Amino acid sequence: MIEVEVKVKADHDFVRRMILQRGAEFVCVEEQTDVYFNAPDRDFSKTDEALRVRVIDGVGEITYKGPKMDKVSKTRTEFNSPVDAQNMKSILCALGFFESGAVSKRREVYKLENFLIGIDAVFSLGNYVEVEADVSDGAGPDDIQKATESIFKFLETLGIERSASIQESYLE
Template sequence: MKGGVFLIEVEVKYKVSKEDADRVVSRVLSIGGLLLGEEVQEDVYFQHPSRNFVVTDEALRVRCVGDRVEVTYKGPRIDSKSKTREEIRVEVGSFADILLLLEKLGFLQVARIIKRRKTYQLGENLLHLDYINGI
């Protein structure tokens, strides 16, 4: 294990059309924003065996990006306008092994999402554009 990260994440999410996303990117780049990179992310979300994460507003996710695998616990939202919440992230070695371990502990896979993410930086702010088939 490589250690964990404990933080408060503040994010605001919007569902936009490809055309609107293209306009936002064009504007960000025109005022000095930079494309930091692009990656494919595979996310698997789990339901707790004895606690309903929908009711408690929590999430448990395993994310694989290339060779990097990260388990993230997301606590209940602190702010109703943004998705501000406590996050605990831990890097692990094997995607398949952590999925198996969680299933053996009684966690149930409830969603698997594969997306292409482009990340831009404008000042101290990051803009992540996720392209997900079917959404």
């Protein structure tokens, strides 16, 4: 699956008010804890990959993210699978992977048109907004570019410029 996403630092109250005025649907609030792992044979910070075990309100999942596909967004290949988080951490460590960092956040999730909007309060880092666009599994480069542009156009309607896009992960 391709995840087309743009992350920005933003005022939560302002963004929440603006998207609700436009008809956004509140989906849920999640407490997320992410533990990131590095590989024994390569440094994911150098290869621009990520491997994490996430717990959302007590439910675990493992995610692998490939290198970013462009210089303006966080678009990348992503694979997710439900897991028993503690067992998966133990398996990864037994295979030589090691923990490289952890991030905890409270995420409010909203749906507006074809966007999934995460309003994130990241502990020790601050307030962020992540906007993700729907892209079909067979999407080509043109579809991905269109989805990325649609996110930037949406953010511009909120007064958030393209230059505000942050490519770094919460660990960087």
